[in-house]
């Protein structure tokens with residue numbers, strides 16, 4: 001009798017768990033998105049009807065793959081190639097539209113006042129939450145919020161001060177010289193030729209970040225870059241994990257590789273930091289980003305009387321250094337490549353830039369003061385940074401996670 005009762009209780013518990021789970025699943029992936037859709041439509045936003053689980057994701061991937069497989073002409077309008085899905089949505093539904101990353105609703109916001117409000121209310125409009133898988137690649141300052149962001153930012157700030165960056169210019173110059181020398185050798189015979197500059201520019205920016213972040217240990221830094229490159233590709237493929245809980249269990253091979261990469265990168269970073277600590281104990285000056293970051297962290301901890309939590313942990317410092325590659329490498333290589341394309345198209349500006357550089361620098365090595373006198377160069381590089389930033393900001397805004405603040 002007791003055995004039968006136990007059996008009934010077990011089955012009942014199982015059924016309750018199953019029903020609860022099924023209800024939660026249906027609520028998260030059907031009722032909640034549908035409710036949001038109705039709400040958004042009542043607010044005047046338009047978009048595709050929500051489709052179970054996948055939302056607009058498949059269409060997004062298909063359109064992106066299609067656009068990337070086609071070459072573009074240099075004077076083409078580039079937006080349909082860079083963001084084909086978002087471009088089509090704005091064409092179809094107007095600027096106030098929404099779209100579905102899986103079951104999550106994202107809004108396209110173009111009204112400047114609304115954008116301002118979003119930027120000011122960062123406690124409400126927080127950065128989209130990332131899965132543990134994505135956090136293996138994207139971590140540090142860029143995913144922090146509130147007090148934690150302030151703490152990290154305060155400690156990192158000295159690494160980006162003009163005084164410190166000034167000392168890094170000669171390191172950047174060494175990396176640039178290597179590339180220019182290689183290109184000169186390639187066209188040595190005829191004095192002209194066709195060079196695929198992208199791989200070299202990619203290497204150049206990785207080199208600059210390795211040298212400026214890790215100083216003399218930049219070879220180890222370069223290994224981190226190679227690993228992170230693979231990690232970026234895999235993270236991009238695992239984007240689903242940010243939108244559907246449990247997705248990571250469906251791609252075990254990829255997850256395993258991501259974790260392997262993360263372990264190897266962390267091991268290199270740990271060694272670098274240990275050897276840096278020893279050099280700092282011996283009062284050696286370390287003027288690279290890692291050295292500045294560790295020094296600033298130590299000062300913060302000492303200032304607060306070794307309070308637990310006043311500084312960054314070794315793990316945090318590691319994440320911030322990895323972020324320098326993630327945030328600084330592809331952004332700058334794209335900027336340099338695009339600037340070169342534009343200079344190739346607008347030869348008059350190329351000529352003016354050359355004249356200015358010859359006038360300001362002559363045969364001297366660049367330094368901060370001379371760079372500040374490069375008005376024309378600053379003007380168009382600044383313009384392309386602005387263009388890059390604007391598009392990045394737009395992407396950040398249009399992907400603002402509406403679910404987060406609505407629920």
Ligand code: HEM
Nearest residue numbers: 141142153323324327328331332335385388389392393396
């Ligand atoms: C053309 C080059 C670059 C562009 C267009 C660019 C763009 C951006 C944008 C739009 C953000 C804000 C991201 C967000 O809040 O979601 C950001 C943040 C950040 N970037 Fe860059 N970036 C560039 C170069 C670099 C470089 C070279 C580094 C460092 C080596 C770097 C380090 C960072 C860091 C640490 C953050 C987080 C800042 C914070 O949250 O306080 N970036 N960048």
